[in-house]
Amino acid sequence: MVKNTTIYDIAREAEVSVSTVSRVLNDTAPVKASTRDKIMKVIEKHKFQPNALARSLIKKETGTIAMIVPDITNPFFPEVFYGANQEARDKGYTFFLCNTSGDDDRESEYLTILREKRVDGIIFIGGRINLANCPPELVQEVQEAAETIPVVLVNGNLAKTKFHRVYSDEAVGAALATQHLIDLGHRDIAFIGGLDFMTTTIQKVKAVKKTLEDQQLTLRKEWIQYGEFSIQAGRDLMNKLLDDSEHRPTAVLCVNDFTAIGAIKAASERGLHVPEDISIVGFDDSPLSTAVIPELTTVTQNTHELGKYAVERIFQINNGMPTKRTTVLTPKLIVRQSSGPAPVKRK
Amino acid sequence: MVKNTTIYDIAREAEVSVSTVSRVLNDTAPVKASTRDKIMKVIEKHKFQPNALARSLIKKETGTIAMIVPDITNPFFPEVFYGANQEARDKGYTFFLCNTSGDDDRESEYLTILREKRVDGIIFIGGRINLANCPPELVQEVQEAAETIPVVLVNGNLAKTKFHRVYSDEAVGAALATQHLIDLGHRDIAFIGGLDFMTTTIQKVKAVKKTLEDQQLTLRKEWIQYGEFSIQAGRDLMNKLLDDSEHRPTAVLCVNDFTAIGAIKAASERGLHVPEDISIVGFDDSPLSTAVIPELTTVTQNTHELGKYAVERIFQINNGMPTKRTTVLTPKLIVRQSSGPAPVKRK
DNA sequence: CTATTTCATGAAATGGGTTTCATTAATCTG
């Protein structure tokens, strides 16, 4: 591989000092027009590309931020990344994407690497750090990192810490979805999916319960089915629900779109029609939601904004601008085809 | 923000020279056990994290590679990224993910940034550079980059250039899918989706045609419908096909899973059952394919391997290991629910 | 016991930029 041209090569050939070349490159001080032209010509001739490493070393900023995700294969994360990346470009950042694949050591491993690489900010989305029961060592580690690097937690909730956070208010979203079903005449509403120790699950269940109770309705204990977040889990949990032919809900709220799709599958495998026989509502408004038949009624989490605000926050911190520590986005209900009027009761 | 500790701080406190600290850090030369211990203690005390910028500057390697994708929101790309990222971790690389969002300048913009950041390799997947009709300026630019940085093209095909390439043989995949339909008794087969100037479309159409002709069947001109790669496009194109009630295919091959899903939607909106009335086959085996009802018969592109081999190639180039310029993966057919025996003809 | 390796370590150069400080030339002020 060819040796890279340096600012010294340019200076020599243009018969000026490196300082002047640097000034032309960064426009940090006035340079005589004729000198500038001469330098520019040499730069273009060699297609000179200043070494960002050297620059970052002294400037103490790399123009690089990172996002640590648990599973890039889950379509929710690419959506957030998309929004983040748009904003990052505007602000002059390039993105490291670190996929932990649910591997436990991976988070702290990446954390070390990113710190060594002196990234200008780290966004955590999902993953253990965003869990209510996150191991204290990891919290400790991330907290240490946050002392030198801006850290933003997206859609998580580490209560007693004071990390920067951006999240969408899942409780509001769940309440919205619940109310939607009530308005459609449903009285027998169930909730499925999500691990019971994860914030995202806990908050939703709480909100569903509250919304129902506010209107003298109850969420039966047997109608809360916890589990994974996958299609398969959704199918299994829905089947459990349907196995009890005695008590069968007329509507099911799901922790995310994946489980909702699984639920639809389980229902249609039993010959039930959605939404005529049973209404199903998802959460996330992932690309999947318009892919299935029937299209999913779901709650949008403003995924792009989630990413956008996280990056914006990092930018503000790095530039000494005033910021709030918490940004809350309000989810919106998106009514499509999988929810409909409650079936008439035949006693 | 606190000042970072440097190797000099460590050296001073441990009462040795920086060279010795460096030796301990990198294990590049023998150090007396007692000295090593003393140094390690200081390192741990300060949680010293050596500055990767300074290291990279002199080592001329950054441990960083980049992937440039046109749309991370399309589930095909996260899958490839996933495989690439696994391999990258094994080889000690961290990943920049650059999303061009189909914005034309973005590719060359990112290219410049990545070169300045001195990444150890660049993977292009999709995007203009992989088009048969890629503008020559861009080819030129990427070629220049390839002189100093290993560049690998994934699933593309810039014929006359000699870039490193990794791709799955889409022609084989399309032939596989076609044969599958023929075996099921279908004779009236159509193809929908994909822009007609994109390699991925061209190759598939060609392969479908050839497979049919080899068995004395033909692909009617009206049954090739070009368009975008989206669900909506799939729906529209399928509707066009179905509008002609005179000639109606019994099976439809789609350029990707998105369009296949759109096609299923169009069919079921008209009361047609898949696969009883019409078979539909997708391409890519994206996560979507098991999400829809019926689950999609599709062709897997070995997405993870695609990414894996691309990273492996970069690693090999950087370490002066012998490599081939081209790696071809063979797609596999995955039969699920959306394809079935051809309906009995009622003349 | 002397000669030759090997071990253990430090000083200084290097990588490729940015920035401060100093100096001279050019322009402005009154």
Place this chain on the structure above:
DNA sequence: CAGATTAATGAAACCCATTTCATGAAATAG
């Protein structure tokens, strides 16, 4: 037109590691 600014540029320090070269100490060879 003298004095005060401002423009234009260069020299050198700095950022923080790695690595080469040199040197003295310890270990091995003969």
